[in-house]
Amino acid sequence: MAENGGGGRHSDLPNSNMFPGTFPEGLRVLLFDEDPQYLHVLEQHLQDFQYQVTRCDEEERAMYLLCNHRNMFDIAIMEANDLDGKVFRLISEIGSEMDIPIIITSKDGSRESVTKWMMNGACDYLIKPIRPEDLRLIYKYLVKKMELMSVTVSGKAEEKAAAEKSSSVGDSIRNPNKRKGNMLQTDKEDLDHAHGSATKKRRVVWDECLNDKFLEAMKYLDTRDIVPKKILERMNVSGLTRENVASHLQKFRLSQKKPGDENKKSKRNRSLITAQGGMSSGEGNVQFPIHQINNIPQPSSVQPQNTNLNLMTQRISPLGNHHDNLMRTHQHHIPHQVPEFTCNGQIINERIVLNEGEEDIILPSWLMPNSEQMDFNLDQDPVIETALRFSDIQIAPDPQQLMYVQEPSMIHIPSFPSSLT
DNA sequence: TACCCAATAT
C-alpha cells in the first residue's frame, strides 16, 4: 500500500498526543459508489491514508451494512444522486440514530441537493470529483469524539470519581454522537454533548465482546477470586469500572440462580441467548456500542495470535452457516427496526441472535429489497470479509469511548443463561 | 474498603 499522501498529518491534530496510537490511521470507512471504477479510485485514495476501506458498489448492500454493521465502521461515504432514493430515506429517517458520520458524495452540486442532504443527516457533502485531500480529512468528523473519549478514558481516579458523582446530577444522559437531523446545528450540538459527556458516565453495553471478556476472566480466575475487582483486573478493559463489573456480575449470578426460567422466556428473550447457551446481551442498544472496544494487536502470546480471518472461521464454522439462516429469517419477516450488532467485526453471535430471535429484524421495510437480492452469502461476501479482516488488528478511533482490549477473547464459557427480567 | 444483594432509578 502506498505511503500516505498527506505528510505530517498526525501533527495536524490539535493535541495530537491525546489521540491514541496512529489515529486516524486505520479509520474504518464504509465506501459506497455505484461506479466501480470511481469506487476503486476513492478506495485507493483512502487506503493511501491508511484507512481501512470496505467498499461496496451496490446500494442495497451498502445500506444493509450501514444499517446492520455500522459498528464495523467509523465513518461512511455514500454516493447519492437523488433526493428520493433509498439512501436519502435511510439517512434522513434513521441517520440521526446512527452513531456514525455519513458523508454524501454526488455529482450534483446544486444548492438544493447540498442543503437537503446536510439538513437530513449527512455530516458532509462532497461534490465529485472528490479531491484526495477531502478524503484525507474525513477523520475530522471523529476528532471531537476522540478528544472526548480521551478525556473520559485517560482521566485519573479522582476525575473519574468526580465524573461519576456528576453523573447523578440528574440531567439526562445523551448520546454525544447522535447527530441531529439538521446538521447545520451539528457543531454546536456536538460541543454541548461533548461537554456533557466528558463529565458523564456512559452506560456500558455488555454485548458479545465484552461479555466474552467477562466470561473469560471468570473462567481464568480462581473461584474465590471471582469478585468485581479481580474480574475487572483480569478483563483489562480500560474505561470499565468496578461498578460496571459488579453490576454485571450481579446480573450474571442472578441468571445462574434460576436457569429454569430460561424455558419460560418468551421468544423475544431467546434472542439474547447465544448458541452456547450464554448470555449475549445482544439487545443491540447503542449507548455504548462495543465496537468501541478496539482490539489492540496482541503483544504477546497468551494465546496463539489471531489471524483474523482464521479466527473468524474458527469461530464461525462450528456454528454452521448462520448467514443463510439469517437471510432466511429476513425473508420471512417484515422488518420494522434496525438492530445493532455491536461486537467489533465479530458478527458470529449476532448471527446466532438473529438465528434464534425470530423477531430480529434487519432492514426497515421500505428498504427491504426482494429476497433474492438480499440473499447474498455473508461468509463469502468480500465486503463483510474486508471488515472482518481488519476487525482484530485495527486501532480505530472510538466514537464515544475507547476501551482497549488486550487479549482477544476466544473462549466462550457455556451457560451464562440470559434472561433476567 | 470491598463485597453481596435487593430494590430502585435511569
Add this chain to the structure above:
DNA sequence: TATATTGGGT
C-alpha cells in the same frame, strides 16, 4: 430491557 445506583448488611 439492560445497566447504574443506592442502601443495608457482612
